[in-house]
Amino acid sequence: MSYQPLFTITSKMLNLVSEITEALTKIESTQNSSITPYLRRTNRIKILAGTLEIEGNFLGEEKITAILDGKRVLGSVRELAEVDGAIKAYEKFEEYCYDSLDDLLQAHKILMNGILTTAGAFRRVNVGVGSENGVSHVAPPHERVPELMSDLFEWLKNSDDHPLIKSSVFHYEFEFIHPFSDGNGRIGRLWQSVILYNYKSIFSSVATESIVRDYQDRYYKALEDSGELGQSTPFIEFMLEVIFEAIKNVPNDVSKNVPKGREVSILNLIAENSKVTVKELALKFEVNEKTIKRDLEKLKEENKIKRIGSARSGYWEVIK
Known part of the structure; x- marks a missing residue:
């Protein structure tokens, strides 16, 4: 060579x-x-x-x-x-x-x-x-x-x-x-x-x-x-x-689905407070913010929630 x-x-x-x-x-x-x-x-x-x-x-x-x-x-x-x-x-x-x-x-x-x-x-x-x-x-x-x-x-x-x-x-x-x-x-x-x-x-x-x-x-x-x-x-x-x-930045264990108990709780919290933040959810469930972001993305993909407006000033909506 x-x-x-x-x-x-x-x-x-x-x-x-x-x-x-x-x-x-x-x-x-x-x-x-x-x-x-x-x-x-x-x-x-x-x-x-x-x-x-x-x-x-x-x-x-x-x-x-x-x-x-x-x-x-x-x-x-x-x-x-x-x-x-x-x-x-x-x-x-x-x-x-x-x-x-x-x-x-x-x-x-x-x-x-x-x-x-x-x-x-x-x-x-x-x-x-x-x-x-x-x-x-x-x-x-x-x-x-x-x-x-x-x-x-x-x-x-x-x-x-x-x-x-x-x-x-x-x-x-x-x-x-x-x-x-x-x-x-x-x-x-x-x-x-x-x-x-x-x-x-x-x-x-x-x-x-x-x-x-x-x-x-x-x-x-x-x-x-x-x-x-x-x-x-x-x-x-x-x-x-x-x-x-x-x-x-690669998670050591990435679950395909949001754990059922956390999913229900996230949906309930969004229903109570549509402007709940990622940080607040992470503190609530004692996980890091990346985990919550993945959870939210998965719920969006499953058409269970949607984001109205921008990430900074918008809000979440639960899809019935």
Whole structure:
């Protein structure tokens, strides 16, 4: 294997890999089933919203949920096309072969269909990647892209590096090559998750993209710092931090249904006080707010309650 991306294994990386591995083992040992349909759907929506918001599409989780439910929503033609492409690209998430360049090209074609006439094909022009301070990175000449991508996938297939590190290296190198005229960020994030899924299946429901969205400035800075250093070390460390935080956000035990006793009590409390808050419900039942939010979402899916107005000033209504 002639091609070898430049990076340095640091003690910070090794510590993060150890912590992530321990957290994954704990999740796998406490869950009755590896992934519940509810967890898969909820986190997939977070993933879609996160990766699109990084690129300036702010339709958000609520509208993406409505689109998945077959409802019509308001948005620009491009916004709706981006959501549609992202939904379809992630629908095939578990079918992609992580070390297949053809699969990545197909994913880009699905993702950018209706947006780019060259969807699924490498760029044929030279490009520079912009930042607030101007052009932060001049990508390799377009005629070198096919060879560079072929070398990257050969390394990905044959490398003995830990998958957590390897996925982060790939993500950086992919963004450095910048092989497409548009959609590089979305595909880079998607493909890192595909590599991680090949390592552990639970990554199909780990919303790393939404954590990247939360630390978007640091994400771009890590890319720039790696570019200036000439190796992906800063970016690897950043992405391992993101993965660790995303793993910590996965509930150790996600029940498909709201426990019957709590369901009845929640419905009664909403009937008595339509403006009861998540925090108040969490205190009442001595569970964390994430659990209550999941309960409420499940009750909404079952058409037992609905939200009238905004999250801040609206209220709940029990559906008779």
